[in-house]
Amino acid sequence: MVTAPRDSRERRVTVRDVAAHAGVSQATVSQVLSGSRPVAEETRARVLAAVQELGYRPNHFARALRQQKSHTVAIVVPNITHVTYPMVARGAGEILGPLGYQVALYDTNGLRATEKQIVRTLTDRMVDGAIVFGYPLAPSDARMLQESGVAVVNGSPGSESSPLWDTVQVDETAALRYLTRTLAARYDGPIAYIGGPSGHNTAPRREAGFRAGMQDLTLATDPRLTTSAPYTWAGGRSALTAMLEAGLRPRLVVCANDMIAIGAIAAAREYGLDVPGEVAVSGYDNIDAAEMAVPPLTTVEASPFEQGRAAARLLLERMTDTYRGPARHLTLSAEPVIRASA
Amino acid sequence: MVTAPRDSRERRVTVRDVAAHAGVSQATVSQVLSGSRPVAEETRARVLAAVQELGYRPNHFARALRQQKSHTVAIVVPNITHVTYPMVARGAGEILGPLGYQVALYDTNGLRATEKQIVRTLTDRMVDGAIVFGYPLAPSDARMLQESGVAVVNGSPGSESSPLWDTVQVDETAALRYLTRTLAARYDGPIAYIGGPSGHNTAPRREAGFRAGMQDLTLATDPRLTTSAPYTWAGGRSALTAMLEAGLRPRLVVCANDMIAIGAIAAAREYGLDVPGEVAVSGYDNIDAAEMAVPPLTTVEASPFEQGRAAARLLLERMTDTYRGPARHLTLSAEPVIRASA
DNA sequence: TTGAAAGCGATACCAG
């Protein structure tokens, strides 16, 4: 039995080898491969044959060193384990991968310090572009990236108005407004809202949507029925429990995310209230658990895949200089998903 | 107002600049930075000062070209949107990031063809190492990676015995065996098992665990109560419904994953059976929805973060040549998470 | 239409 030598990293085939084999110069080989200048059909064929025969594969570092382009795109997110980011990453990868871009993942862990660190790494590594999701990029960081020639697309609530970078957004306000309007028209009685923690990026936007929806129907919002909670099951459960304990009986509870909503359903159930018979509940995000909830949760579905794809497309145009105009701001709308809970 | 010139990519500071500034040779600068040979304390200080002053940052491509090392690790997974992979990626990133490694994400989309394609990309891009999760790597691909000097760690059921690469495993069989034994001892009556789809990697391992657990208690498994379903809510629901329709009344249903289990709970509930009063149900994976289920789901928690960290550590030792012995196989155990459903 | 040769920016060998 033949054993491959340990660490047999054979010398790779280079342009030089191909050139020799085809009886042309390195320059010609390069030109044939990149199409950067016309080459006689006959030599072209000879070069391609040699490439085939020798199994030539270009060296990315040499290329990158020469061209100052890495063919790498960074995806920067606060926490890759949060449901939407993997989908965004996949959407972006779908577009970028087949075009030869490597997708590098950077998780800031929600820390500004880590974020700064990462921005330095990105310029050091000369990524061609960065897709930043989850929070608006600090202007100083954005400047730094811009100055190193890194294209940036930001996808996160609150980055809309920046003239510094292209953005991809989901209009959370509009989505929750529409959902609120639709559901509020269906139920007679007090309407409650359990929002996200103040300080969280998305919280004010979603709350604004709720309020706008109420206003559309000229309904007043009752402050005792408008509260906030951590974006968790426990948060939703205790928020609704508190209202019920206080003797309040909302007929509909609009929640800022699905985990809060599923927690609220639990609270209602513990109180012996039927969902949606006595209390209707809605969420936002359409996480896996929403479909499996009892009853299945009415919610809102943003399209993270499409956000990722869209971001990648905008970025591509920047990286290839296909587009070089002012910052573009793309807004996608989120769709209501009506299930049994409301 | 001062406007930065468009695309003002200023020339980066190089070793040459630092050398000139410090009045030493390029070689010395390089040596100081890498510590690869002793340098007089005084010159050392001068060089470091120059580095500071000029804001020198090394060029990764030049380095990579010279050393044939990219300081990049690839994480290859079949589908980044599946719960566990982001956690694995994060665990690995936690270890690798601070050490200066870039983590590149590759999603094979579950396709062998894409996988082959990716392996080529990895060797082209000269990644130093690859962490492959989700399926055993094809031997031909493994060979190709090995030959290009790419270190590999495989984390997936079914790769244990390979002498070709290090592995990180979770002992699913042991976990389900233990869970089965624990739960079966608690309930009097028929015990059912809803497994994953045959053909799926994990299905036979989990089923083996169930059977072993039954055997431990010298309980016989009833073929009519042992079935399989897609790894989905709908799959679990219809599998249990089918049993109930057939007049079977399992007292405990052990399921191969959480989605099946939550579906089974739904089926029981639709049949007017109390969980866990009349039917107890358990799952596997401890997904978010498990905690939010009604009743909260008893399940098994593998530790994907730790798998990621462990894989990264093994890989590091290979990449740095700290370890160069035969393939190592690390097994982590998964913990039962007892909640109200069983 | 093609070739020769100058870099890109770092490292590592060989001298001194």
Add this chain to the structure above:
DNA sequence: CTGGTATCGCTTTCAA
């Protein structure tokens, strides 16, 4: 202890 310089593999002028 330090300096000069060849080299990694490719792209891209400049000349022919």
